[in-house]
Amino acid sequence: MLPAVAVAVAVALAVAVAVAVALPAAPALRHRLLRSALLRAAGWTRRRLELRGSEVRRSQERRLRRLLPPGTARGSDAFRERYPLGQSCPDEVLGGQVSPLRPWTLICSCWGTDPPLQGSLLYLDILRTTFPQALAPRGTALLSWAPACPRAPAGWPLPTLYCTPAEASALPSRAAALRVQLLFALRMRALRVLEAGLASELQDALLALRTGWHGLAQDLALGRVSPQPGLPEDTRGRLQALLAPDATRAAEVRAECARSFEGIVQRLWPQLEVVVVGTAYSTEQHYCDALRQADCKGLPFYCPFYQASGALLGVNLWPQEPTPRFLLCPDWAFCEFLPCPAEEEPRTVLLDELWEGREYRLVLTARPGEYRCRAGEVLRVTGFHKQCPMVELVRRESQALSVRGESIPEDQFCRSLCRAVGMWPGARLVDYVCVESTLLGASSGACAPHYEVFVELRGLRDLSEGQRYKLDQCLQEDFPIYKSFRFKGSIGPLRLHMVGAGAFARLRDALGSAIPMPRVLREERLLQLIQNTVIS
Known part of the structure; x- marks a missing residue:
C-alpha cells in the first residue's frame, strides 16, 4: 500500500513542481502550485513520521546502517563495542547552502532521508494547520545573518513565502543586515509570520527599531536604503531598487513607535499570527522570554527545530505551547x-x-x-x-562556570541571576555574560579565583555594593559547593559590572558568525570589548 501511495504522490509532485518552475512570470500562480505540491509532500512526510514512531528501534538501526561504511558489522550493539565514545562534536550552527528545489529532489524525499527537507516540509504542514494564513505569498519576513555559510530559512522549499531579499542575509555586517531586513519587513503591513534564525537576532533587530525608528520611517517614506557601515554601495543600489516610497506606512510606523514599545510587533503588523525562531538553544531562551513579555507581547512563539552540532535532530509539532518540546x-x-x-x-x-x-x-x-x-x-x-x-x-x-571544579550550570546560574535582579526595585534584566577570572590574567589582581558577570539592565542606572552582593549571596544559597569554597576563601567574591545599552548587540556583531549567544566568554578579545562598555 505505502509504495503505491508514494509513487502516486511522487508523480503528482513532479508535475506540480515542474509546472511551477516554468512559470517565473506568474508569481501568484507559481506560489499556489508550489505550495500545493509541498503540502502534499508534507502530508506524506507526516504520515511516514507517524509510522516510524511506532518502530523506533528498527528506524534507528536502519539509519545507523546508512552511516556506517559498507561491510561494517551491523547492529547498534556491535557498533558501540567497536567505536568508543568520542570527543566533543564540532560546535556548528545548522546551515549550509541549500540547492534549489527541483522535482527530482522532492520525489526522492518520498523514499530517502533528507532531514533539512523533511523538517521544512513538516514546518510548512504545521503552519498550514495551526495558523491558516501563514503561508500567504510574501507574508513572511526573515531576520537572519549568515555571511559565510548561508543559513536556510525554515520554509526554504517555498521561497515565495518571503518578502525579504536573500541578498540582505549575506551582508558583511550583522548590524547592517538586520537593519535592512527590518526595513523590508516594515513596509509589509499585512505580514503573517516574523521569522528569525536566532532569538538574539530578533532581539537586536527590535533594538535597532527602538533606537533608529526615525531613520527607518524616513527610509520608508522616501523608498530608499540609507548608507551605513557594512553595506556595500553596489548592494545598497540593488536593494533600493526593490523599494518604493510609502508615506502612509511611514506615518503608521512613526505613530506606533512614538506611543511605546510594549507590544510594538503586534501593533506594527496587526495581521501577524506567529513569531518563529528557527532553531532553539538553551542559551537563547532568555531572549524568547523577554520578548514575550515586552516587544512581542500577545503573540505565540514557535521554535520549529532542534539541532545539535550542525545536524537536525527533532521537530516541534506543538507550536502553541509556551515551552518548546x-x-x-x-x-x-x-x-x-x-x-x-x-x-x-x-x-x-x-x-x-x-x-x-x-x-x-x-x-x-x-x-x-x-x-x-x-x-x-x-x-x-x-x-x-x-x-x-x-x-x-x-x-x-560548555556554558558551565567553574574555577575550582565546582561547575555551576548555565540554566541554574540564570535562575540565580534573575532571582537577584528581582530584588532590585524597577530593574529588568536585558542580557548577561560571565567570565572566569583565569581569562583576566594579571588584570584580575592577586585575589582568589572568582567569577565576573556583566549585565545590561533597564530601569536601573547604577548598582550599589549591596545590590552587587545579592548575586553572590543567591549563588551561595543555590549552590552549597560554591558556598563552601567561598567560606574557605578558595573562591573569591563575585564581581558584577553593569554595561551600557547596546553593548551586547555589539558583542554579537564581534562574534563574526551566526552562533547562539555564549554565556561564558572564552576569548580575550570579546572580554576586552565588553569591559570597554562598563558604566558601573
Whole structure:
C-alpha cells in the first residue's frame, strides 16, 4: 500500500513542481502550485513520521546502517563495542547552502532521508494547520545573518513565502543586515509570520527599531536604503531598487513607535499570527522570554527545530505551547544518551530506552566518519509520541562556570541571576555574560579565583555594593559547593559590572558568525570589548 501511495504522490509532485518552475512570470500562480505540491509532500512526510514512531528501534538501526561504511558489522550493539565514545562534536550552527528545489529532489524525499527537507516540509504542514494564513505569498519576513555559510530559512522549499531579499542575509555586517531586513519587513503591513534564525537576532533587530525608528520611517517614506557601515554601495543600489516610497506606512510606523514599545510587533503588523525562531538553544531562551513579555507581547512563539552540532535532530509539532518540546525523529540521526548524573562506567541507552522525567547527555552519530560524538547537550524527556521521545533543552555543558571544579550550570546560574535582579526595585534584566577570572590574567589582581558577570539592565542606572552582593549571596544559597569554597576563601567574591545599552548587540556583531549567544566568554578579545562598555 505505502509504495503505491508514494509513487502516486511522487508523480503528482513532479508535475506540480515542474509546472511551477516554468512559470517565473506568474508569481501568484507559481506560489499556489508550489505550495500545493509541498503540502502534499508534507502530508506524506507526516504520515511516514507517524509510522516510524511506532518502530523506533528498527528506524534507528536502519539509519545507523546508512552511516556506517559498507561491510561494517551491523547492529547498534556491535557498533558501540567497536567505536568508543568520542570527543566533543564540532560546535556548528545548522546551515549550509541549500540547492534549489527541483522535482527530482522532492520525489526522492518520498523514499530517502533528507532531514533539512523533511523538517521544512513538516514546518510548512504545521503552519498550514495551526495558523491558516501563514503561508500567504510574501507574508513572511526573515531576520537572519549568515555571511559565510548561508543559513536556510525554515520554509526554504517555498521561497515565495518571503518578502525579504536573500541578498540582505549575506551582508558583511550583522548590524547592517538586520537593519535592512527590518526595513523590508516594515513596509509589509499585512505580514503573517516574523521569522528569525536566532532569538538574539530578533532581539537586536527590535533594538535597532527602538533606537533608529526615525531613520527607518524616513527610509520608508522616501523608498530608499540609507548608507551605513557594512553595506556595500553596489548592494545598497540593488536593494533600493526593490523599494518604493510609502508615506502612509511611514506615518503608521512613526505613530506606533512614538506611543511605546510594549507590544510594538503586534501593533506594527496587526495581521501577524506567529513569531518563529528557527532553531532553539538553551542559551537563547532568555531572549524568547523577554520578548514575550515586552516587544512581542500577545503573540505565540514557535521554535520549529532542534539541532545539535550542525545536524537536525527533532521537530516541534506543538507550536502553541509556551515551552518548546521536540520530537526526536528516528530517521534523522543515530542517537545515544548518557544518564545524568554521570555513572562511573558510562553505558549509553538508545532512543527507545529513555525514561520520562529524566535528564540525559546526548551522544550523536549524524555523519559518516563522525561516530559517537558527545554533543555537549543535556536534554529532559517530557513524554512520548508513540515510541518517539519528546525532549526539552536544559543546558549546554560548555556554558558551565567553574574555577575550582565546582561547575555551576548555565540554566541554574540564570535562575540565580534573575532571582537577584528581582530584588532590585524597577530593574529588568536585558542580557548577561560571565567570565572566569583565569581569562583576566594579571588584570584580575592577586585575589582568589572568582567569577565576573556583566549585565545590561533597564530601569536601573547604577548598582550599589549591596545590590552587587545579592548575586553572590543567591549563588551561595543555590549552590552549597560554591558556598563552601567561598567560606574557605578558595573562591573569591563575585564581581558584577553593569554595561551600557547596546553593548551586547555589539558583542554579537564581534562574534563574526551566526552562533547562539555564549554565556561564558572564552576569548580575550570579546572580554576586552565588553569591559570597554562598563558604566558601573
